[in-house]
Amino acid sequence: MPAPAPTAADADPEETREWLEALEAVVKQHGKARGVYLLSQLEEQARQLDILTHALPYSSYRNTISLEQQAVHPGDIALEERITAILRWNALAMVVRANEAYGELGGHVASYASAAEIFEVGFNHFFRGDREGHDGDLVFFQPHSAPGVYARAHLEGRLSEQQLAHFRREVDGHGLCSYPHPWLMPEFWQVPTGSMGIGPINAIYQARFMRYLEHRGLVPASARRVWGVFGDGEMDEPESIGALTLAAREQLDNLTFIINCNLQRLDGPVRGNGQIIQELEGLFTGAGWNVIKVLWGSDWDALFARDTHHALLRRFAETTDGQYQTLGANDGAYNQAHFFQLDPELRALVAHMSLADIDALKRGGHDMRKLYAAFSAARAHRGQPTVILAKTKKGYGMGGTGESRMTSHQQKKLDVATLRSFRDRFALPLTDAQIADLSFIKPPEDSAEVRYLRARRAELGGYLPARGAEAPAIALPPLQNYAGFALQADGKEMSTTMAAVRLLTNLLRDKSLGPRIVPIVADEARTFGMANLFRQIGIYSPSGQLYEPEDAGSLLSYREARDGQLLEEGITEAGALSSWVAAATAYSVHGLRLLPFYIFYSMFGFQRVGDLIWAAADQRSRGFLIGATAGKTTLGGEGLQHQDGSSHVVAATVPNCRAYDPAFAGELAVILDHGARSIMQRSEDVFYYITVSNENYAQPSLSAELAAQVIQGLYRYAQVIAPQPAGALRLLGSGAILREVIAAAALLQSDWNVSCEVWSATSFSELAREAAQVARWNRLHPSLEPKVSHLQQCLAGATPVVAASDYVRAYPQLIAAYLSADFTALGTDGFGRSDTRASLRRFFEVDRKHIVIAALDALARHGALERSLVASALARYGIDAELPAPWTR
Ligand SMILES: Cc1ncc(C[n+]2csc(CCOP(=O)(O)OP(=O)(O)O)c2C)c(N)n1
Ligand SMILES: [Mg+2]
Numbered sequence: 001m002p003a004p005a006p007t008a009a010d011a012d013p014e015e016t017r018e019w020l021e022a023l024e025a026v027v028k029q030h031g032k033a034r035g036v037y038l039l040s041q042l043e044e045q046a047r048q049l050d051i052l053t054h055a056l057p058y059s060s061y062r063n064t065i066s067l068e069q070q071a072v073h074p075g076d077i078a079l080e081e082r083i084t085a086i087l088r089w090n091a092l093a094m095v096v097r098a099n100e101a102y103g104e105l106g107g108h109v110a111s112y113a114s115a116a117e118i119f120e121v122g123f124n125h126f127f128r129g130d131r132e133g134h135d136g137d138l139v140f141f142q143p144h145s146a147p148g149v150y151a152r153a154h155l156e157g158r159l160s161e162q163q164l165a166h167f168r169r170e171v172d173g174h175g176l177c178s179y180p181h182p183w184l185m186p187e188f189w190q191v192p193t194g195s196m197g198i199g200p201i202n203a204i205y206q207a208r209f210m211r212y213l214e215h216r217g218l219v220p221a222s223a224r225r226v227w228g229v230f231g232d233g234e235m236d237e238p239e240s241i242g243a244l245t246l247a248a249r250e251q252l253d254n255l256t257f258i259i260n261c262n263l264q265r266l267d268g269p270v271r272g273n274g275q276i277i278q279e280l281e282g283l284f285t286g287a288g289w290n291v292i293k294v295l296w297g298s299d300w301d302a303l304f305a306r307d308t309h310h311a312l313l314r315r316f317a318e319t320t321d322g323q324y325q326t327l328g329a330n331d332g333a334y335n336q337a338h339f340f341q342l343d344p345e346l347r348a349l350v351a352h353m354s355l356a357d358i359d360a361l362k363r364g365g366h367d368m369r370k371l372y373a374a375f376s377a378a379r380a381h382r383g384q385p386t387v388i389l390a391k392t393k394k395g396y397g398m399g400g401t402g403e404s405r406m407t408s409h410q411q412k413k414l415d416v417a418t419l420r421s422f423r424d425r426f427a428l429p430l431t432d433a434q435i436a437d438l439s440f441i442k443p444p445e446d447s448a449e450v451r452y453l454r455a456r457r458a459e460l461g462g463y464l465p466a467r468g469a470e471a472p473a474i475a476l477p478p479l480q481n482y483a484g485f486a487l488q489a490d491g492k493e494m495s496t497t498m499a500a501v502r503l504l505t506n507l508l509r510d511k512s513l514g515p516r517i518v519p520i521v522a523d524e525a526r527t528f529g530m531a532n533l534f535r536q537i538g539i540y541s542p543s544g545q546l547y548e549p550e551d552a553g554s555l556l557s558y559r560e561a562r563d564g565q566l567l568e569e570g571i572t573e574a575g576a577l578s579s580w581v582a583a584a585t586a587y588s589v590h591g592l593r594l595l596p597f598y599i600f601y602s603m604f605g606f607q608r609v610g611d612l613i614w615a616a617a618d619q620r621s622r623g624f625l626i627g628a629t630a631g632k633t634t635l636g637g638e639g640l641q642h643q644d645g646s647s648h649v650v651a652a653t654v655p656n657c658r659a660y661d662p663a664f665a666g667e668l669a670v671i672l673d674h675g676a677r678s679i680m681q682r683s684e685d686v687f688y689y690i691t692v693s694n695e696n697y698a699q700p701s702l703s704a705e706l707a708a709q710v711i712q713g714l715y716r717y718a719q720v721i722a723p724q725p726a727g728a729l730r731l732l733g734s735g736a737i738l739r740e741v742i743a744a745a746a747l748l749q750s751d752w753n754v755s756c757e758v759w760s761a762t763s764f765s766e767l768a769r770e771a772a773q774v775a776r777w778n779r780l781h782p783s784l785e786p787k788v789s790h791l792q793q794c795l796a797g798a799t800p801v802v803a804a805s806d807y808v809r810a811y812p813q814l815i816a817a818y819l820s821a822d823f824t825a826l827g828t829d830g831f832g833r834s835d836t837r838a839s840l841r842r843f844f845e846v847d848r849k850h851i852v853i854a855a856l857d858a859l860a861r862h863g864a865l866e867r868s869l870v871a872s873a874l875a876r877y878g879i880d881a882e883l884p885a886p887w888t889r
Contacts, residue, residue, distance in 0.1 A: 058281040061316035063364060064292045067301050070373040075124055076452065077368050083155070083449050084120045085426035086441045088113060088397060090154060091147035092414070092422070093438040094167040099412045100438070105168040107178070110395035110408035111231070112148035114262040114365070118229055118390055119148055121371040122258075124453075126379065127227060129462030134591035136464060140203045140228035142260060143179035143194040149465065150176050153188070154442065155453055156463055161440055182467055182588075182619045183656075190467045190589065192618040195611050197237025200257065201578050202615070203228035204243045206589070207255035207385070209582035212540055215562050218515070219590055225379070229258045232276045233265025239612075241283060243575050247385040248288025250542050255385040256378040260365065262394035263321045263328075266409045272322030277389050290386040292374045297362030303349055311345035328393045328404030332359030365390030397425055471587040474680045475512045476673075482506035483669035489699035496692035496735075497628050499665035499699070501530050503672055504597055508537060508565075513595065513680065518583040518623075520567040520598040522576040528599055528628045528694075531556040538564030573604045577612045584621035584687060593680050595623060602627025602691055603644035606651055617654045620685040624675060630661075630691035631806030632828035633840035634736040643832025645808045651689045652765035652814060659689040660763045661805060662710075663738035666702025667762050668692065670710045693736045693806075695837065712770065712790040713763035720745040725755040727864035729855055730795060730821075732803035732812065734761040737846050741804055744851035751876070752856060752869065759794065761803065764814045767791045771818035791818055800858035802826065804846045822862060824854045830887035844886050849877040 004013045027035035095107035112119075122139065130136035141149055147167065153159040159176070166175035170184055177184045179194035191206075193199035207226040213219040234240055247255055261277050263269055270276045277293060284291050296304075304312060319327075319339070327335050332355035340346045340358070350358060364370045371390065378386035395402035395411065401418045402411040414422075419435050422428075429441065443449040457463055480487065483506070486499050494502075508514045525531055538561035545560040569576040576598055582589075583596035605627050606613060613625070629635045632645035651659035658675070662668045668690065675688040702710070709715035717738070729748075733741030738760050745756040761767065767790065774789040788796075795801060800822040803812035809827030816823045828844040841847035856873050859865040874881055 058278045058285065059293070060310075060313045061275070061278065061295060062293070062304065062313060063295055063370060065294075065370075065373050065377060067305075069377075070369070071376040073369045073372040075368075075372075075456070079448060079452050080120060080124055080368055082427075083453055084116050085428055086155065086443070086449065087120070087148055087151040088116050088426060089422070089428050089430070090151035090164065090440050091116075093440055094147045094150065094164050095412050096414055096419075097165065097438045098167050098169070102169070107147065107168060107412050108144040108409065109147075109414070110398060110402050110411055111142055111260075111262075112145040113396045113398055113402070114392040114394045115142055115145045115229060115260045116148055116396070117366050117368055117371055118258055118260060118392070119145070119152075121368055121375055122227060122229075123152060123464075124456045125372060125460075126375045127464050128223075128225070128460050129457060129464045130466060130468065131461035134468055134589070135222055135224055136461060136466070137225045137227055138190060138203075138206055138589060139465060140191055140193050140199040140226070140230070141180060141465070142229050142231055142234075143192075143199075145229070146177065146179055149180075152453075153463070154440070155450060156457065157445075158463055161442065164440060180465075183617070186469060186620065187467055188465055190465050190619070191585075192615045195615060196231070196234040197239035198612060198615045199228055200230050200234070200237070200240040201243050201574055201612075202581055203257070204247045204252070204255065204385075205575065205578035206582045207252045208246065208250055209579060209586070210254060210590075211250065211252065211542060212567070213586070213590060213592070215540070215542060216515070216565065217563065218592060225254045225256065227256050227258065229260060231265070232259055232261040232263065232270045232280070235259060235276075235280060235283075236265075236270070239574050241287075242572065243578070244284065244287035244289065246575065251383050252385045253382050256375070257385070257387040258375075259387060259389050260392055261389050262365075262392045263325055264394040264404070264406075264408060268406050269322045269325050271320075272325075273320050275319075275321055277391060280387070280389055284387045284389075288384065290378070290381050290384040291389065292377055292386060293389045293391075294364035294367075294370045294374045295389075295391040296364050296370075297367035298369050299361050307345070307349055309345060311343050311349065315339065315343055315346055325404050328363075332356055335359070335361075363391045363393055365392035366396055397422055399425070468588050468591060470683065471591045471593045473683070474516055474593050476676055476680055477507075477510045477513065479669065479673040482510065483666075483673065486665035486669040486699070486702075487704075488701045489665050490701050491698045493696050493698050494665060495694045495696050496662060496665060496668050497528050497694045498696075499668050500599070500626055500628070500672075500690070500692045501528060501532075503669060504530075505532065505536070507595075507676075508533075513676075515565075516592075516594050516680070517565070518567065518579075518594050518596040519565065520569065520576050520579050520583070520596060522569045522573050522600055522604075523571045524599070524601060524628070525566070525568065527601075530599070533566050535559045537566055539566045539568045540564035573600060573609045574612060576600065577609045577616070580623060580625070581612070581616045581619065581621055584616060584623035585619050587622060587683075588620070593622075595676060595680060597624045597626055599626040599628050601642065601644075602630035602647050603642050605644075605689075606647040607644070610650055613657075614654065616687070617656050620656070621687050622679040622685065623687050624672070625687065625689045627689060627691040628694070630693050631736050632832050633837055633844055633846065634693040634695050634806055635832075636837045636840065637834050638832070639834040640831045645806065645828040645830075645832065647689070648691065648765065648805075648807045648811045649814075652768070652811075656686045657689050658686055658763070659691075659765050660713075661691045661735040661807070662762050663733065663735055663760055664702065665699045667710050667760065670702065670707045671762065674707075674711050691735060695736055697739060709790070709794075710760075710762050711766075713765075713767035714759055714761050714791065714794050716757055716794070717760040718742065718745070718758040720749045720756045720758065722749045722753045722755045724753070726753045727859040727862075728755040728757075729800045729802065729858060730757045730759060731851065731855065732759045732761045732801060734764065734803075734805040734807075734812070737804045737806050737841075740841060740846060740848045741851060743848040744855065747848055747852050748855055752852070752865075752873070754855065754859065754865075756855070757799075761805070761812070764803075764805070764812050768814035768818065771815065775818060789818065791815055795819055795821065797821065800824070800855075800862060802851060802854045802858060804851055804854075806846065822858055824858050826851060826854055828886075830885075830889060849879060852877070853879065 169175035180189040395408035541560035580598040804826040
């Protein structure tokens with residue numbers, strides 16, 4: 001080649017070429033390792049000369065694994081391709097049928113069409129089933145590719161044709177979920193992935209938790225792996241990438257991500273003007289992962305071999321993803337004209353190929369050989385997690401209506417012509433009539449396809465996904481043994497947070513239960529007074545402790561250990577919640593009952609990571625979420641973004657979450673004990689959300705016979721009788737505000753001659769749930785004796801009720817509809833702000849004085865008192881009636 005002219009970027013092309021040729025010659029003669037060594041020396045030298053400003057964090061646009069390094073696919077590729085074609089068809093038929101019959105059901109065809117080979121390589125060669133109960137791999141599937149997983153389970157004989165025909169029809173009978181939902185298909189799906197980003201972060205923490213269990217000696221070391229197939233669009237979610245460095249730092253070589261890089265998301269290209277694969281390579285490399293790119297199929301190998309001047313790589317580098325998509329949507333002629341013809345070297349390279357040959361060139365993610373080699377390299381790689389970036393086509397095989405089209409994602413109604421060309425392209429054994437009927441293909445038991453597929457799964461330990469549901473129960477100490485201090489508190493001062501930590505500490509000492517507890521914090525252990533646990537149980541760190549801690553020797557020393565029990569996640573609520581999910585589903589994933597406690601700032605729970613909690617609920621998590629420093633006025637000095645007034649309202653919407661807002665240590669102990677038994681012994685698929693606060697106050701004892709009512713959500717704490725009462729009413733309070741309610745009752749008696757019952761409402765949401773159940777039952781059984789809910793038993797009659805909590809009014813209002821009495825809810829609606837507790841309670845109108853006003857107002861409205869009395873009370877307590885409402889300020 002003649003030397004090119006100097007340019008601004010390259011002042012001496014001749015010299016540049018000499019360097020490049022020298023490197024090429026070294027690699028040819030002495031191999032790649034030598035080439036890498038020379039480069040690393042050059043890099044070091046460049047650093048010393050201070051000329052290395054930045055190195056590109058990605059490699060050329062080609063397969064990471066060269067042809068020579070490629071592990072040989074051990075299976076029958078032709079047969080696997082036939083099976084894949086059948087699965088593709090059945091998945092497509094499921095979706096198209098559902099939409100023809102019931103136009104509203106939705107569903108996706110194009111995603112599985114792009115992921116089919118990825119899934120099948122995994123199913124036929126890598127994803128291990130549960131050979132011995134609980135040692136199978138955990139696989140996260142792209143949610144909208146679920147039809148492909150169902151299609152396979154049908155060929156395996158695990159799902160019937162009837163079920164396939166009821167895709168997305170779950171209400172009556174045996175329909176199949178739209179996406180992976182363990183709640184709705186508890187024997188099938190292990191992990192929910194329907195909300196983008198949750199799969200990737202959960203996968204990382206599941207892989208990490210496998211190591212945690214091994215290092216703590218709770219499970220033997222094994223070859224178990226976590227695999228996750230995710231979308232390239234999905235990688236834009238913060239959760240998808242938020243924990244990548246953790247996976248690398250902890251050397252999770254039991255973890256493989258396969259990113260299905262079809263270059264498209266729902267609306268259009270993921271990076272139309274860039275290259276998502278290169279961007280992801282840079283991201284994962286920077287995070288410390290092993291990156292394997294699978295970009296081009298085997299038929300490109302010969303082209304690469306002849307492309308001695310790397311014209312292909314140059315052209316690839318210059319092609320944007322938007323353009324790749326357009327190339328993908330068009331035929332060989334278009335690709336010839338708009339790709340190969342653009343460069344004389346490329347034109348020469350494909351001169352011998354027909355347009356059909358060019359059209360048939362595959363992307364790597366559709367080539368079983370290339371994928372097999374990548375999976376195999378990922379499994380063999382040590383010391384790092386691996387990501388496989390597999391380049392695919394969205395809607396592969398869907399032709400003009402769906403292949404690499406902008407609208408591929410939404411395409412679910414295919415016309416007969418498209419279906420026929422799909423059949424022809426994949427040589428499917430279908431008549432025109434069967435096409436028109438969208439018949440499923442089910443090769444007979446003794447067919448080569450079914451025999452092959454069964455043999456592969458048998459070899460790999462069984463079918464998958466399959467969810468285990470049970471684990472041996474664990475004995476718990478009697479409540480009194482570990483909670484005496486709380487039950488017989490006898491006026492001792494402490495906060496409920498302190499009580500929670502003490503209960504936890506006591507349980508940790510129990511021989512049987514202790515090791516099964518998994519305490520989790522996100523950099524707030526000191527805030528909650530848990531620093532004693534650092535030394536007592538150690539902080540989990542796979543590398544132990546490689547430094548002498550500054551506070552070595554102190555009782556609270558910061559002790560990291562390989563078998564540490566405490567998961568100190570740092571400032572990542574999403575990560576901590578993912579760890580909690582891993583522990584809370586260990587009964588299913590590992591056949592091991594664990595009792596996780598994730599303790600966090602309550603404001604950074606349901607509000608911050610609510611969707612992760614929703615996914616935790618879907619996968620039947622069992623454990624405790626402890627919302628500490630809870631309440632809007634109890635967390636005094638903080639402010640608007642720390643003070644939580646809403647978590648209980650959100651918690652009430654999660655069906656299997658039992659939420660409590662206890663006021664006293666004794667109540668807390670009873671709730672905790674009840675929860676621990678439901679999880680460790682009764683196998684209920686529930687989790688508990690309990691709020692605790694850091695206000696110190698005198699804790700009363702709790703009598704044992706009240707325990708059941710504490711769990712039901714309401715018990716009478718006291719009765720305050722005025723001698724000749726002017727009126728009577730019921731005051732309800734929860735959490736820290738119960739004490740204001742108690743004080744209000746005293747004021748009502750002394751200042752206004754009113755009698756009160758004081759009720760501790762440990763859970764407005766549990767009360768409302770049971771009341772709703774009862775109301776429903778009564779409605780549906782009009783001829784039977786009506787049932788009475790606990791709420792109605794407690795608060796029967798017309799005595800007015802005033803309820804106050806440290807949460808928004810909507811929380812106590814949950815019970816309003818089930819009461820026959822006049823009901824007033826006081827709450828903390830509005831933005832929080834920093835001040836003392838007393839000032840905040842006055843501001844939000846939940847202090848004792850405002851409770852008295854609300855009580856007098858209720859009695860006045862019922863004619864029990866003069867309205868003028870309310871005015872007197874306002875004057876007496878110095879309440880400015882003209883201040884705007886707190887929620888408007
Ligand atoms: C949190 C969340 N946001 C949005 C969606 C809706 N959604 C489902 S699939 C999808 C596009 C996915 O694109 P990609 O991850 O690239 O997967 P592909 O279908 O291309 O394989 C979107 C936006 C969702 N499921 N979850
Ligand atoms: Mg995509």
